Amino acid sequence: MTDIRSALLGAEFQHIAIRKHQSLFRAGQPVRAIYVVERGCLRLQINGGDGEREIVTFLFPGEMSFAGLNRHWASAYAVTEASIAAYSLDAFWTRMSADPEAAMTVLLAADHMLEHLGRHLQMVTHGKALRRLRWFLEWLQTRDIPGGSDAEETFIPMSRSDIADFLGLAPETVSRLFLRLESRGELRRTGAHRCILQLASA
Amino acid sequence: MTDIRSALLGAEFQHIAIRKHQSLFRAGQPVRAIYVVERGCLRLQINGGDGEREIVTFLFPGEMSFAGLNRHWASAYAVTEASIAAYSLDAFWTRMSADPEAAMTVLLAADHMLEHLGRHLQMVTHGKALRRLRWFLEWLQTRDIPGGSDAEETFIPMSRSDIADFLGLAPETVSRLFLRLESRGELRRTGAHRCILQLASA
DNA sequence: CGGCGGATTGATAAGATTCAAATGGCGTGG
DNA sequence: CCACGCCATTTGAATCTTATCAATCCGCCG
DSSP: OOOHHHHTTTSOOEEEEEOTTOEEEOTTSBOOEEEEEEESOEEEEEEOTTSOEEEEEEEOTTOBOOSOSSBOSSEEEESSOEEEEEEEHHHHHHHHHHOHHHHHHHHHHHHHHHHHHHHHHHHHHHSOHHHHHHHHHHHHHHHOOBTBSSTTEEEOOSOHHHHHHHHTOOHHHHHHHHHHHHHTTSEEEEETTEEEEOOOOO | OOOHHHHTTTSOOEEEEEOTTOEEEOTTSBOOEEEEEEESOEEEEEEOTTSOEEEEEEEOTTOBOOSOSSBOSSEEEESSOEEEEEEEHHHHHHHHHHOHHHHHHHHHHHHHHHHHHHHHHHHHHHSOHHHHHHHHHHHHHHHOOBTBSSTTEEEOOSOHHHHHHHHTOOHHHHHHHHHHHHHTTSEEEEETTEEEEOOOOO
16 A cells, blocks of 8 residues: 555545645644645745745645644645645544554655655756756656646646746746757647657656 | 654664765665664765765764665765664564554654755755855754864764765865855864854854 | 736856866875 | 875866846736
């Protein structure tokens, strides 16, 4: 069992619907619940002083919000309209105690998140801008987000600024990189938020 | 209980001693054990193609090696001579199942690690070089590593390259930044690997 | 059919990297 | 205990990438 939803199956939860740009929780707040995305896309971000915004990750259906178990260390916002399953902390910990296998699943999920952050860190610190964008697009592709008109097409739900703040670039640079990838024949844009990838890989 | 060692207290483990630059495990290998640092300092790193090296984090006494539960997604090397407690995977999972509180402790530790990686990511993506080094030195200071001649002195066990690969900079840049911090009066070097900090904070 | 915000394009400048060379510290062996 | 040699660190100058500032374009929604 490696699926969070199965691990928490049967535990009480509430459905939450949030609109684009609305926040699910904010950094610093005490954690009331554990959230699992059901539909849509969230961004997990850390806000710095002067409006600087680091997007730690984007969350897609089936993924759990790992951003604190006592107090949130990041904020969550909806990138698109989304629906979320909220398990109360009580229900969560009760399940963790009662079902070792569920605990194991959550631990494995946390480890996957750590691995992902590790790669993210690697790309951002040791990769040039173009390589970062390639990596991001490939990652998006594997998420297989519903929204493309066909299987070939990759849907990019977030804005250029979101991508920029995820990759540690300026939005203008992201825009220029899309152009560069397109002129190299590595992708074809079929809209501002959808494209067809032909990456030869990073 | 928030200490990993207490959580695993009583579980069987082996002492491992490793010398400087020796590896404890390598990325890709199956995980044989869960390691807790007892003495010394390790670096957790991801190796890229052409010898590029991203140091995800440094591990100090009391910290656990979160780098995969099935297969290591990073390698661990000794920054200094170190001694490690190795808990077999069996012993680890047995304890996790039997003792919900231990599982909770490990989950909290994983969450702390996630939080730390989040901040790391933030600094590296949205901070200028000088701010990154400040942040690193402050972080080191809070680790309170044994080795300084007195309480004022901060011991820096790792090389400039290690710092560079941790912060996503060139070693030369790190060197220049030390100079800059010193000329600004924010630190005083009392040796290549020890200094006294007077940071006004980032 | 506006109008508005996100996306793109252009020109310039700042910051960090790179390559190259000199210096220094540390451990080793005599 | 001292001298030597090696490797890490530091310093210097030129280059390159990406950020920044500014203006325009485009698409989407009312």
